[in-house]
Amino acid sequence: MKKTFQTRLTALALVTALTSTFTGSIAFADTAAPASTTTTTMKSDMRLAIDNGAIEGYGDTDYRGANPATRAEVATMINRAAKLQSVDPASVTFTDLANWQKQAVANAVAAKLISGFADGTFHPDAAVTRQELAELIVKVVTGGKLPSVNENVLNYFKDSDSIAKESRPYVAYAVISGIFSPTLDGNFNPTAAVTRDEVAKALKPILFKVVDILTTNDIHGKIEVGFDKKRNQSQGGIETVGGIVTDFRAVNPEGTVVVDGGDAWQGTLISNTTNGQSVMDTMAQVKYDAAAIGNHEFDFGRDVLINNIKNAKFPILGANIIDTKTGERVDWTQPYVIIEKDGLKIGIIGFATPQTTSTTKSTNIEGLSFVDPVPLAKELSAELRAKGVDIIMVTSHLPGEQNQKSAEIISELADLAKGTGNGTLDAIVGGHSHLRVSGIVNGIPVVEAQSWLYAVGHIQLFVDKTTKQVVSSNASLLETYTNLTTADEKIHQTVEDYKAKISTKSSEVEVVAAEPLGRKSFRFDKNGGVDRDGASQLGNSITDAMRAAEKSDIAFTNIGGIRADVDKGDLTYGEMFEVFPFGNYNVTGTMTAEQIKKALEVTDKYTNLPAIQFSGLKVEWDSTKPLGEKYSKITLVDGTPIYVDGKFNTDRTFKVTTNDFMATGSGDGFTVFGEVKDWKDGAIMLDAWVSYANSLKAAGKELSVQDDGRDVRLDLK
Numbered sequence: 001m002k003k004t005f006q007t008r009l010t011a012l013a014l015v016t017a018l019t020s021t022f023t024g025s026i027a028f029a030d031t032a033a034p035a036s037t038t039t040t041t042m043k044s045d046m047r048l049a050i051d052n053g054a055i056e057g058y059g060d061t062d063y064r065g066a067n068p069a070t071r072a073e074v075a076t077m078i079n080r081a082a083k084l085q086s087v088d089p090a091s092v093t094f095t096d097l098a099n100w101q102k103q104a105v106a107n108a109v110a111a112k113l114i115s116g117f118a119d120g121t122f123h124p125d126a127a128v129t130r131q132e133l134a135e136l137i138v139k140v141v142t143g144g145k146l147p148s149v150n151e152n153v154l155n156y157f158k159d160s161d162s163i164a165k166e167s168r169p170y171v172a173y174a175v176i177s178g179i180f181s182p183t184l185d186g187n188f189n190p191t192a193a194v195t196r197d198e199v200a201k202a203l204k205p206i207l208f209k210v211v212d213i214l215t216t217n218d219i220h221g222k223i224e225v226g227f228d229k230k231r232n233q234s235q236g237g238i239e240t241v242g243g244i245v246t247d248f249r250a251v252n253p254e255g256t257v258v259v260d261g262g263d264a265w266q267g268t269l270i271s272n273t274t275n276g277q278s279v280m281d282t283m284a285q286v287k288y289d290a291a292a293i294g295n296h297e298f299d300f301g302r303d304v305l306i307n308n309i310k311n312a313k314f315p316i317l318g319a320n321i322i323d324t325k326t327g328e329r330v331d332w333t334q335p336y337v338i339i340e341k342d343g344l345k346i347g348i349i350g351f352a353t354p355q356t357t358s359t360t361k362s363t364n365i366e367g368l369s370f371v372d373p374v375p376l377a378k379e380l381s382a383e384l385r386a387k388g389v390d391i392i393m394v395t396s397h398l399p400g401e402q403n404q405k406s407a408e409i410i411s412e413l414a415d416l417a418k419g420t421g422n423g424t425l426d427a428i429v430g431g432h433s434h435l436r437v438s439g440i441v442n443g444i445p446v447v448e449a450q451s452w453l454y455a456v457g458h459i460q461l462f463v464d465k466t467t468k469q470v471v472s473s474n475a476s477l478l479e480t481y482t483n484l485t486t487a488d489e490k491i492h493q494t495v496e497d498y499k500a501k502i503s504t505k506s507s508e509v510e511v512v513a514a515e516p517l518g519r520k521s522f523r524f525d526k527n528g529g530v531d532r533d534g535a536s537q538l539g540n541s542i543t544d545a546m547r548a549a550e551k552s553d554i555a556f557t558n559i560g561g562i563r564a565d566v567d568k569g570d571l572t573y574g575e576m577f578e579v580f581p582f583g584n585y586n587v588t589g590t591m592t593a594e595q596i597k598k599a600l601e602v603t604d605k606y607t608n609l610p611a612i613q614f615s616g617l618k619v620e621w622d623s624t625k626p627l628g629e630k631y632s633k634i635t636l637v638d639g640t641p642i643y644v645d646g647k648f649n650t651d652r653t654f655k656v657t658t659n660d661f662m663a664t665g666s667g668d669g670f671t672v673f674g675e676v677k678d679w680k681d682g683a684i685m686l687d688a689w690v691s692y693a694n695s696l697k698a699a700g701k702e703l704s705v706q707d708d709g710r711d712v713r714l715d716l717k
Contacts (some may be wrong), residue, residue, distance in 0.1 A: 002656030048653040054081035065197035072101040072124035079104035081206045082140045094122035119601040119693045127193035131167040134174035147173040150247045155483045157188040176251045208462040215457030217431030218259030221271025232484040236453040238282040242488030254342035261431030262294025262397035267581040278498040282312040285491045293301035293318040294397040295356040298364040306332045317350020322369045347384035351396035360553040362664040390468040392557045400448045417441035427459045428555035445475035506574030511693035515702035517566040522707040532611040535711035545692035547615045549683045550588045552657040554616040584659040586682035591656045593648040598672040621716040
């Protein structure tokens with residue numbers, strides 16, 4: 001059980017995402033506009049087009065990028081970029097062409113990319129529209145063939161119906177290819193004029209090889225399609241991801257790479273009952289190229305992990321997992337894999353997060369260390385380059401975080417990019433923090449795609465055809481709403497087959513929830529929207545169940561182990577399992593008053609506030625006080641003092657229940673639990689909570705959790 005990172009969609013408006021320099025592909029996620037945190041050496045799209053002879057300016061420095069691009073200009077640019085076969089310029093008889101325009105127009109007409117008008121004119125100075133540019137570029141890329149592509153991606157645009165019928169396949173292909181950046185209003189604006197800058201961007205798939213890297217992370221067994229209540233749309237599901245991958249492979253069959261950032265199979269009944277096999281089977285159907293080892297890959301025990309790696313149909317990588325006895329990398333996983341895409345050798349390095357030591361049950365990782373990936377990235381990159389690898393990327397469980405205002409990317413994901421330097425790595429994929437992150441750090445595109453398949457990361461690399469070096473890159477996020485693609489039917493059937501095996505137990509109603517029950521603090525509305533701030537509805541209910549099951553004085557659990565909220569109405573076993581998926585169990589031991597206060601005083605890494613969930617206590621604390629001095633009053637619910645008026649109760653000890661993850665003293669920073677010497681195993685935590693719910697049901701009661709005042713924060717009264 002790890003300290004969860006609250007899944008936080010950025011609060012910036014969609015307009016911010018739509019104006020992102022680096023955004024643009026299949027479906028555009030609500031995310032902060034990605035921004036470089038250091039100066040990148042990558043050239044602009046216009047400069048790349050100039051340097052490759054596709055665009056000439058009006059003098060040495062005037063390229064008029066913001067000007068509308070005319071038909072003659074675009075024909076000339078495409079002629080140069082695609083090196084169209086030269087034909088006799090006299091083969092076109094348009095009466096309105098200047099001499100400099102005739103050769104390029106003749107070549108474009110002969111290639112059946114463009115045509116004139118019935119009156120014998122070409123209209124060389126007319127602006128080119130967005131849908132016309134899509135048709136021109138895609139015809140070059142496909143050799144003039146009508147593209148076979150899923151047009152569902154056009155459902156993203158509010159004005160999809162205004163795209164001309166004959167242009168729709170070309171526009172869909174262009175959108176998936178990332179040729180167009182989204183507009184401010186969420187429309188495609190098919191008849192809007194394109195600028196010379198936009199043409200320069202659109203020429204890149206002609207000028208360079210394209211590698212599309214699609215990424216997932218923190219699936220946590222959530223392979224079934226979910227639902228976004230805010231948008232009233234179905235979302236996620238491995239069958240949806242399979243559809244998106246198929247759409248990209250239709251556009252870029254030789255250059256599409258699919259990777260995962262770890263924590264794939266722990267978290268749902270459909271996955272946990274098979275030790276992750278349902279997830280691995282469906283990932284294999286998607287044809288992932290590689291995956292990283294997340295901290296929760298250890299949750300079923302190391303033997304299960306090793307067996308899953310052995311049986312997986314794609315490499316599961318962990319370059320920084322070290323055997324502490326030998327000091328060498330463990331022999332049951334690979335550090336990297338080399339794949340070939342479109343004549344390019346791509347090395348994929350996999351890293352676990354160093355946080356694994358404190359976010360995984362210690363007995364499952366005994367004898368292992370998870371070292372800093374930066375030195376290893378440098379070492380392995382040199383090794384891969386020596387093997388003739390052209391592109392080096394990382395897929396990892398390294399967490400990222402993106403500032404909602406500045407869009408700056410921080411945490412381990414950014415540390416790797418900054419520590420390795422531009423030129424060492426070409427792309428980095430992260431996980432663990434369950435956040436939406438996309439941008440350029442130190443010249444390297446980085447991405448993390450939330451969790452539960454509710455987004456897909458997309459890194460696009462443009463590679464020089466001769467040198468095989470990456471000359472341009474971008475990072476974005478793709479939405480996984482089901483109307484934006486077509487679900488993979490074979491994957492859908494595999495999921496349905498697994499669902500059928502667990503349907504009876506999963507649908508068993510354990511109690512009725514009187515109201516929605518969540519993980520947010522009772523103070524959420526008062527404290528400015530901070531969720532990890534003391535007691536919550538689910539925290540109270542779960543710790544009450546723990547205390548009742550073990551007949552203890554006090555119960556503690558970590559907020560990060562509570563993994564889902566509960567809707568009002570029938571509460572099924574399957575839903576309760578999703579709240580508590582880790583298979584942890586109660587342990588009960590003896591603690592002193594001083595130890596109890598130490599446990600309460602541990603603050604959450606992300607809010608710097610106490611977030612431990614508890615039962616059997618009534619406490620008062622002040623967040624403005626120094627660390628270790630926040631709690632001024634701690635008593636049992638019957639009033640028995642534990643710490644009152646600056647004094648500890650030294651007359652007795654207390655029977656305390658926590659979970660086996662925290663009891664080790666290495667889970668989520670609660671080292672004080674490691675001081676306890678008499679822990680005794682108790683009920684499975686989920687079983688205890690189900691039993692508690694069943695007792696309410698048997699008594700004719702519903703599950704209702706109100707703020708009972710057990711957790712009083714004095715500075716917010």
